[in-house]
Amino acid sequence: MKKPSSQTRVARLPSRPLEFAIESLIRVLGFSAIGFVTLIFIFLLTEGLPAFLQVRPGNLFSTRWYPTFDLYGVLPLISGSALVTITAMLIAFPMGLFTAVFVREVAPNWAREVLKPLIEVLAGIPSVVLGFFGMTMLAPIVREVLGAPTGLTALTGAIILAYMSLPTIISVAEDALDAVPKSYRDASLAMGATRWQTIWRVVVPSARSGILMALMLGMGRAIGETMAVMMVTGNAARMPEGLQAILKPVRTMTATIAAEMGEVAHGSTHYHVLFGIGLILFAITFLINLAVASMMFQKRSRGGLR
Amino acid sequence: MTQRHLIQRLGFIFLGLVGFLVVAPILFVVGSIIWRGAGALTWRFLIEMPHNGMKSGGILPAIVGTLVLTAGVAIVAIPVGVGAAVYLSEYATDNWFTRAIRLAIVNLSSIPSVVYGLFGLGLFVLFLGFGTSILAGALTLAIMTLPVIISTAEEALRAVPAEFRTVSASLGGTKWQGIRYIVLPQALPGILTGVILGLLRAAGETAPILFTVAAFYLPRLPHSPFDETMALPYHLYVISTQVPGMPEGVQNATALVLLALVLTMNLVASIIRSYFRRRREW
Amino acid sequence: MVKAQVRIQEVTYRYGSRVVLRNVTLDIPANQITVFFGPASSGKTTLLRLINRLNDDISGTSLSGHIYVGDQDIYAPGVDVPSLRRRVGMVFALPLPLPGTIRENVLYGPKLAGIRSRARLEEILYKSLSQAALWDEVKDRLDDRASALSGGQQQRLCIARSLALEPEVLLLDEPTSGLDPISTAKVEQSLLALKEHYTIIIVPHSVQQGARIADYAAFFLMGELVEHGPGVQVFQNARDRRTEDYVTGRFG
Numbered sequence: 157m158k159k160p161s162s163q164t165r166v167a168r169l170p171s172r173p174l175e176f177a178i179e180s181l182i183r184v185l186g187f188s189a190i191g192f193v194t195l196i197f198i199f200l201l202t203e204g205l206p207a208f209l210q211v212r213p214g215n216l217f218s219t220r221w222y223p224t225f226d227l228y229g230v231l232p233l234i235s236g237s238a239l240v241t242i243t244a245m246l247i248a249f250p251m252g253l254f255t256a257v258f259v260r261e262v263a264p265n266w267a268r269e270v271l272k273p274l275i276e277v278l279a280g281i282p283s284v285v286l287g288f289f290g291m292t293m294l295a296p297i298v299r300e301v302l303g304a305p306t307g308l309t310a311l312t313g314a315i316i317l318a319y320m321s322l323p324t325i326i327s328v329a330e331d332a333l334d335a336v337p338k339s340y341r342d343a344s345l346a347m348g349a350t351r352w353q354t355i356w357r358v359v360v361p362s363a364r365s366g367i368l369m370a371l372m373l374g375m376g377r378a379i380g381e382t383m384a385v386m387m388v389t390g391n392a393a394r395m396p397e398g399l400q401a402i403l404k405p406v407r408t409m410t411a412t413i414a415a416e417m418g419e420v421a422h423g424s425t426h427y428h429v430l431f432g433i434g435l436i437l438f439a440i441t442f443l444i445n446l447a448v449a450s451m452m453f454q455k456r457s458r459g460g461l462r
Numbered sequence: 463m464t465q466r467h468l469i470q471r472l473g474f475i476f477l478g479l480v481g482f483l484v485v486a487p488i489l490f491v492v493g494s495i496i497w498r499g500a501g502a503l504t505w506r507f508l509i510e511m512p513h514n515g516m517k518s519g520g521i522l523p524a525i526v527g528t529l530v531l532t533a534g535v536a537i538v539a540i541p542v543g544v545g546a547a548v549y550l551s552e553y554a555t556d557n558w559f560t561r562a563i564r565l566a567i568v569n570l571s572s573i574p575s576v577v578y579g580l581f582g583l584g585l586f587v588l589f590l591g592f593g594t595s596i597l598a599g600a601l602t603l604a605i606m607t608l609p610v611i612i613s614t615a616e617e618a619l620r621a622v623p624a625e626f627r628t629v630s631a632s633l634g635g636t637k638w639q640g641i642r643y644i645v646l647p648q649a650l651p652g653i654l655t656g657v658i659l660g661l662l663r664a665a666g667e668t669a670p671i672l673f674t675v676a677a678f679y680l681p682r683l684p685h686s687p688f689d690e691t692m693a694l695p696y697h698l699y700v701i702s703t704q705v706p707g708m709p710e711g712v713q714n715a716t717a718l719v720l721l722a723l724v725l726t727m728n729l730v731a732s733i734i735r736s737y738f739r740r741r742r743e744w
Numbered sequence: 745m746v747k748a749q750v751r752i753q754e755v756t757y758r759y760g761s762r763v764v765l766r767n768v769t770l771d772i773p774a775n776q777i778t779v780f781f782g783p784a785s786s787g788k789t790t791l792l793r794l795i796n797r798l799n800d801d802i803s804g805t806s807l808s809g810h811i812y813v814g815d816q817d818i819y820a821p822g823v824d825v826p827s828l829r830r831r832v833g834m835v836f837a838l839p840l841p842l843p844g845t846i847r848e849n850v851l852y853g854p855k856l857a858g859i860r861s862r863a864r865l866e867e868i869l870y871k872s873l874s875q876a877a878l879w880d881e882v883k884d885r886l887d888d889r890a891s892a893l894s895g896g897q898q899q900r901l902c903i904a905r906s907l908a909l910e911p912e913v914l915l916l917d918e919p920t921s922g923l924d925p926i927s928t929a930k931v932e933q934s935l936l937a938l939k940e941h942y943t944i945i946i947v948p949h950s951v952q953q954g955a956r957i958a959d960y961a962a963f964f965l966m967g968e969l970v971e972h973g974p975g976v977q978v979f980q981n982a983r984d985r986r987t988e989d990y991v992t993g994r995f996g
Contacts, residue, residue, distance in 0.1 A: 175638045179553070185542055186549025189566040189612065192605050196573065199584040255484050258477035267481070273732070274485040277492065280659075280728045281721065282666025283575075284695045288702050288717050289491050292710075322484055352470035373572070380574025382669040383695075387703055410576045410669070417580070417673050422588060434580040441572045449565050555803065625840045632798060633853035634830035634909060643852070648843055743843045743891040 200435040207432035210425045221393040221407075223416065223426045230433060232393045236310070236406035239396045240385060241378045243314035244321060248378075249371050251318070252325030253360075256370075259326070260333040261355050279323035287387030290316045295388060302403055308390035310406040316384045321374035328373055332366020333359060369448050376444040379410075380437060386411035409433045492721065499718025502711030508719070511681040516701055517709055519681075521716055526683050527596075527691035528665055528723070531675065534600025534687070535607055535664045540657055542604070543611030547653075550612070551619035552641055571609035575669040578606045582674040597687040599675025603664040610660035618652025619645060623744050651738030655731045662727040666720065668695040678704075694720045749774035749943040750795060750913055755809035757790060759802075764790050766967045768809075772960070777935060777944045779954040779975065782964035783990065788947050791964070792915050795945065796832035797825050813913060830857055833906030837918040837949075839898035841890035846882050849890045849901055853909045868908050875941075876904035877934040896927025900934065913943045921949040932957055951991055955979040963987045 208216065211228045218229030255275075259268055294315065295307030302311075336359050344354040360367070390405020393412070413430050420426045510520030546567075554560040582602030592598040622645050630640035646653075668676075676696040684691040698716045701708045748771035757765040765787045772778045780788040793799050795811060797818060811818050818828050830853065842849050850869050859865060869886070873879040878900040882893070890901055899919055906914060916935075920928040935944060935957060948954035954961060958975030963984070971984045982988040 172636075175636060178638055182545050182549045182553065185545030186554060186563065188542055188546055189563055189570055189608065192608070193566040193569050195585065196577070196581045196605075199581050199589075200577070203580070203584050251480055251484055254477050254480040258474075258481045262474050262477055263481065267478070271481055271485055274488050276732075277725065277728060278485075278488045280662055280666075280724050281488075281491065282668070282695050282724060284666070284668045284699050285495065285717055285721050286491070288698055288713070289495065291702060292713075293491075293494060319484075319487060326484075350466050350470045352473045353466070376572045380572065380577070382574060382576040383699060387699070410574055413576045413580065414669055414672055417583070431580055431584070434574075434577045437574050437577055441574065442569060445565065445568050445572055449561075449568060453561065625836070625838075626842060628798065629836070629840050629842060630852070631826075632796065632829055632834040632836075633856065633905065634826045635853075635856050636826050639826075639856050643856070644842060743889060 197438065200431060200438050203428060204431035204433075204435035205428075207425070207428040210428060216429075219395045221412070223420075223429070226425070228425070228429045230409075230429075230436075232395045233407060233409045233412050233433065234436070235396055236389075236393070237379055237408040237410070239310050239401060239406055240313045240317060240389060240408055241375060243310060243402055244317035244378045245371065245375055247314060248318035248321050248325055248374055252322050252370065252374065253329055253367060255322070256326050256329035256333060257355060257360065260330050261351070261359065275323050275326055278319065283320065283381060283384040284387070286316055286320060287384035290384060290388035304403045306390060306405060308388055308405055310389055310396065310402045310404065313385045313389035313406070313408075314402070316388055317378045317381055320381055320384065321377045324377050325370045325374035328370035329363075329367050332363040332370065335366065336362050365451055369451060372444050372448055376441045380441055382410040382414050386414050391415065409437055492725070495714070495717050495721050498710075498714040499716075499721075502715040503718055504715075507715055512679070513681070516679060516697075516705060517707070517712065521692075521694070521697060521719065523681060523683055524692040524694045524697040524716070525719065527677075527693040528695070528720075530596060530684060530691065531600050531603060531671070531693055532661050532665045534596060535604045536657070536661055538601060538604035539607045539611055539660060539664075543608050543657075543660070544615050544653060546608070546612045547615035547619055548641060548646075551616045552637070552645065567609045567612055570605070571613075573606075575606065575667055576672075578602055578670040579672050579674060581605075582670060587674055593688060594673070594675055594677075594690050595688040596675055596684055596691055599671045599691075599693075600687075602670045602674045603667060606667065606670055607660040607664045610663060611656050614656025614659060615649070615653045618649040618656065621652065622648045626744075648742070648744075651734055651742075655735045658727050658731040658734070662724050662731070665727070666695055666724050668699055671696055694723070747774050748772060749814065750945070751810075751812040752791070752795075753810045753812070755791070755794070755807065755811060757787075757794065757808075758806045760804050764967055765794075768969045770962055770969060770972055772943065772945060774943045775939055775941075776959035777939050777946060777957050777975075778960040778962065779958035780945060780947045780962050780964060781951060781954045782970075785966075786964035787967040788962075788964045789917055792917055792945060792947055793834075795913065795915055796829045796834055798834065800825065826856075830909045831911050832913045832915060833909060833911035835899070835902050835906055835914070835916040835919045837921050839895055839902050839922065841893070841898050841901055844890060845887045846890050846893070846901060847886045849905050850908050853905065857909065872904040872907040873901075875907050875934070875938060876900045877930055877937070878904055894927070896923050896930060899923060899927070899931060903931070903934065907938070907942075911942065913945065914938065916944065916946040918947050918949040920953065928953075951979075951993070955991075963990065965990075 216228055216230060219231045220227045220229040221232050259271055263271065290312055295312050298304065298309060298312050299307035340358050340362060341354055344358040349357065385408050389407065389411065391407045391411055392405035393407040396406055413433055417430050420430065507520045508525065509522055511522055513519035550563065579602065582598055586592045586598035586601050587594055626644045627640045630644050671693055675690060677690040677692050678700055680690060680692050694716070698720055701716060702713050750772040752768055752770040755765055755768045756763065768791065780792060782788050790799070795813070799805060807819060813828065813832055816823070842852060847869060850872055851865055854865060854868050870879065873882065878897060881897060890898065893901060920931050923931065938944060958979065961975045961978040962972035963970045963978060965986055971978060971982060971987045978987060979991055982991060
């Protein structure tokens with residue numbers, strides 16, 4: 157019924173078009189993450205899919221990776237990645253969980269003040285520096301201790317990878333433990349349980365899905381790690397056989413891409429296969445994240461990350 | 463002491479030992495790299511060109527290359543990342559689309575670094591025709607850095623009390639004015655911390671620059687964004703695996719320089735964080 | 745009847761399916777202190793916030809009816825909300841100084857409104873701090889952090905901050921709820937002085953406070969406007985039984 161007063165209209169004019177422009181820009185930037193993930197997926201797809209058309213499935217899913225002879229069997233690479241990653245998780249998951257429990261539930265303040273910054277430092281060390289350390293310091297130890305012919309083995313890679321995924325595992329597991337309501341602990345302690353019993357029978361079980369998330373995210377980190385693994389695993393594209401395989405050199409998917417992409421002709425079959433391997437890696441980490449995200453959204457609707 | 467308490471005591475000691483097992487190697491890695499590198503590190507190593515197939519001379523072009531790349535990442539990733547964080551914290555409502563954005567960000571953060579390398583090669587080097595260049599490498603690293611910047615900046619923005627936004631609005635401020643004059647300044651230390659952590663990660667990465675910018679041996683400084691350049695992490699990889707007969711001193715000193723660079727950035731980030739946490743008024 | 749500064753016409757406000765305000769019609773006289781009171785969740789604070797559209801960003805709400813400030817229908821399409829909020833100031837229950845100095849707090853609004861002249865800003869600073877009865881206490885430390893002030897001083901700073909925009913209407917939502925009796929008295933005194941220039945609407949933090957300062961009063965119960973009239977009448981001689989029960993402390 158009434159029009160805005162003239163004073164109002166004067167105030168509108170000078171600042172608002174600029175603000176509209178800024179807010180539109182912010183919106184576009186907000187959407188950018190989706191754009192980038194889509195772009196990455198599209199490029200992996202367009203460059204990677206030809207591999208599955210150009211290489212016969214029998215060749216692609218064989219155990220022989222000799223690109224110079226047009227043999228593109230990716231199984232040794234996939235199993236190499238799996239071997240290193242699983243071994244790394246066998247080391248890192250218990251260590252990470254115990255450390256998270258220690259930091260959250262047990263450690264005196266001074267110990268927490270020492271542990272947390274050091275773990276942050278670990279997260280910040282470039283992977284090539286850890287790889288360098290692994291080559292020059294860890295590999296000789298592995299060789300000596302195990303009497304293996306070389307120190308550049310799946311185990312060496314797994315140890316380095318374990319430490320690289322520890323910061324992720326510890327921080328996610330810590331968050332999970334932190335989200336367990338204090339009342340659970342109080343109730344258990346009030347019934348006469350010791351803190352130790354409370355931790356393992358009440359706190360950790362109620363944080364289990366968050367702890368599972370920690371494992372999955374740590375695994376995602378480990379599968380995707382490139383430089384350190386490439387520098388310490390010896391890079392032999394052979395199928396791992398039996399338990400002693402972890403004392404032999406292996407080659408992971410990531411290392412293969414990093415080592416070979418620099419030398420292939422763009423557009424060649426080899427080039428497309430390497431993109432195809434990238435596509436597989438992308439799919440694996442995407443699925444891990446999707447699983448974690450769906451767990452998280454479920455949790456959030458029930459309150460808290462537990 | 464009852465048996466239950468004995469078990470508890472032993473259990474706690476065990477957990478402490480595991481904690482020690484986690485951090486002791488970190489100290490050992492850092493310590494040994496500093497120890498071994500310090501002996502070989504000279505002033506001239508930092509400011510000279512490499513000679514003799516990198517076996518003597520310095521690593522100046524690698525240092526400059528990494529600094530230039532990091533600056534390039536900052537120019538691209540800071541505005542985009544902070545803008546996206548402002549969107550998520552101040553504008554986005556909780557709907558499926560926002561959840562999709564969050565999923566995309568988590569995804570970006572976990573895509574293997576070598577896959578970023580492939581992407582950069584495909585999009586920037588080949589499709590857009592930038593060639594192996596600082597431009598292509600910095601853009602690739604910038605996209606990889608985005609999730610770190612977005613999540614830490616969003617956290618910093620959300621930590622600013624909602625009341626400040628209401629007060630600003632009640633005093634006739636538009637939404638953007640509240641963000642510009644109250645929320646962003648208050649969140650700045652947190653944003654800065656996130657930015658440094660993101661740049662630190664970019665500075666230390668090797669795999670994304672393998673096929674997008676890194677030069678094996680290029681003993682000159684870059685002239686333009688379309689130049690290739692050497693870079694510290696790639697250089698360390700090259701001299702420790704690709705060149706036979708490399709003197710250990712050069713390797714150790716290079717590792718030390720790279721480690722010192724990222725640890726310094728880490729330290730700066732934590733100093734900013736603790737300084738401003740003590741100073742803030744809420 | 746004096747001229748109405750704020751007119752509320754048949755306002756119904758829903759949050760989801762819950763009715764927060766039901767068909768409220770009320771004229772608020774200019775240059776007087778109007779008190780909105782009633783038990784918790786009676787809708788009084790909601791109505792206060794509606795008068796400068798502070799609930800705009802809450803999703804899932806709906807409003808019918810009209811609210812006029814001066815001659816302007818403030819929920820009409822095309823209304824510039826920031827300009828409206830300059831005409832209708834708001835002081836919140838807890839003192840909420842913005843980060844920064846005393847000076848920055850007071851001048852935040854005027855600067856956003858585009859006032860650049862230094863002399864004009866100094867004048868605003870002096871005038872609004874004086875009106876809020878704070879000038880003498882802070883004149884020597886205008887560039888100190890606002891957060892260093894006492895609670896009572898902070899709340900008067902918040903009043904000064906609203907006055908700096910020279911609003912037509914000043915809304916106060918339990919402005920003394922966090923304050924000690926002495927600070928409360930100071931704030932009340934400054935309000936009594938302010939009504940000469942401003943139309944004041946306040947949600948008091950107690951019935952006693954309402955009775956002390958009300959020129960005009962409105963009693964709310966579960967979203968309904970039960971009774972309104974001159975303060976003396978509502979607090980001492982209520983027409984509605986429910987108002988009387990509440991005022992005399994028989995419930996609520």
